[in-house]
Amino acid sequence: MSAWIDGVLVTLILTNLAVLGSSRLNACIRIIALQGVVLGLLPILVGEGAPTIRMTLLTAATMGLKGAVFPWLLLRALRVAGIRREVEPFIGYNWSVLAGLLSLAASVWLGGRLPMPETARSSLVGPVALFMIFCGLFVIVSRRKAITQILGYIIMENGAYAFGVVLLEEIPVLVELGILMDAFVAVFVMGVAIYHIQREFDHVDVDQLDTLKG
């Protein structure tokens, strides 16, 4: 199973690089949806033997939320608020991808120095989680639109989630569901917030949200 897990982790890396290089918001949201579906495979893959109810439940919840509900909410926010479809980065796409590759190298170096426990199903998971956190942060700070900040948050959350699933054999299912629930409410609340910001300001450019200072 370990090869499959590595495959999933590599896919996560590739989807992040794709987000960094993509100029259309719709495309970014779809890539993140794909990332969510792939992420949903992890609970099934890390289990040994036949899938248990717990794993199936988690897989279904993860795929459903991150692969379908989140993108639906975000695409709806785009449509309802009438947001322009370009990403409008502060840092160009090529430089973004380059930054992504550099942070990948840094994550591999950093992650390699962590003493992973024997229960970890893949030695890749530390570097991938760190890379996703870097990537998420980068998307948050380097893109102009509020909606891309939500995407960055989802990437970070996905990284932490992958880390937890692969590293820890058994987090109680209630805790996992609580975590998923929080992620769902976060995206929902942020989506509503974007709608209100668009209505009040007629734009969702976070660099113009700079009245409060000092």
Add this chain to the structure above:
Amino acid sequence: MSASWLFIILLAIPTAGAAACLAARTPAAALWTVFAGVVLHATTALSAARRVLALGPMASNGEWFLLDALSAWHLIVMALVFVPASFYAITYFRDETASGALSLRLARRFGALWFGALGAMTLVLISNNLGILWVGIEATTLLTAFLICLHRSPTSLEAMWKYLIICSVGVAFAFMGTLFVAASASRTLEPGDALLWTKLLDVAGSLDRVMLEVGFIFLLVGYGTKAGLAPMHTWLPDAHSQAPAPVSALFSGFLLNSALYCVLRYLPILERATDYSGWAPRLLVVFGLISILISAAFIIFQHDLKRLLAYHSVEHIGIITLGFGLGGLGVFAALFHTLNHSLCKTLAFFSAGRLGQVYGTHDMSRISGALRAAPLWGLGLFASLLALIGVAPFAIFMSEFQIAKAAVDDAAYVPLALFLLGGGVVFIGALRHVVLMAWGAPPDGTRPERACSCEWLLVWLPLLALLGLGLWMPHSLYDALSQASAIVGGHP
């Protein structure tokens, strides 16, 4: 009453209250529902805390829930913030409910989210599972975000968005930290137990040290963002200044403390695992000092009253963190300071909110003669700001003095010097603002504010408590603080 029922009731009251608020028929009814529910919750919480302090910790439901002296102490502080703040909300919104500015929809939303925040914070305090602890903190962020922009304006939306993003990202860091800590136990604990605080503490000596330390850095940055530690505090002045005054009081009085409480839970685990090397407390000292110094710089040049109070929160959270970092007497003093700061800061925000209504602004250059224009709230602001900057004999002076003493005991002279420097700058900077606001002639057109008798209680009770605690510490309080600080210290 068995322990498991108690925990269920503590969580059920906010849930039921939120539902009742959503069904309220008038704005005033929603606000009174909030007050009644919060009083009921506080009574339960206080009786539970008393029992824990007298008889020892309560655990239940397969160790998912735990109430020990540390969480009991925070439950008490939470009750002392929520009850007055809920009552204050009724008086604060009185004009708005009369004029229709606070519509039924807004009042319902306010009540439900207020109860939601209460429930989430209770969940944080009573959970023994570190995953649930995280879920609770993230829930407080999401539930309180819309309280900031209850009155929709461009600035309140800006503050809400910054709060939402910065705190969510911060708390995501804390999630990674939680996972690192759980992973550090993979060799010693059953997988299902790796998130239970009591189990982790029992086997702390055999946890993987590197994983634990990496995890603690993530946790400190993550929960520290929510607690308002500098330099991750940037959301805090915006949110505190834009939220309606009762919400600001709640944020400053307990939201920050509940996040810091999460860091406290990890402190004894770290200390035991590293043979009391003082590695984790030293990090706390550094963050505490940075917070004190940065906030001091902003306090001098502040123009907005509520932002001034917000930077005071950063300063005091820094002082509390410093106390925890110093250890020994410092932990005791920091827990005492938590109570003093919460009492004092809620009063300060109450007064600032009402003065803002009287003057129509929070710009300090346009607030003058507050003692004449609104005698009660002017006095509240004047006295609470004096207490906040550490004037004797208020209790805040006592707890800051004890923290300084802890630094001397520890021979930590550099932190002591920086603490005194920051405190001195804040003292001078804020005193200037206080004097200018309190005296002088009120501007034309401000109508003198007449306060009702129950508002007198809101001002005088905390003031008398702060005075009383500054002069004399009851034995039961001493006992509660000792028990709680023993848990943070982590000595078996």
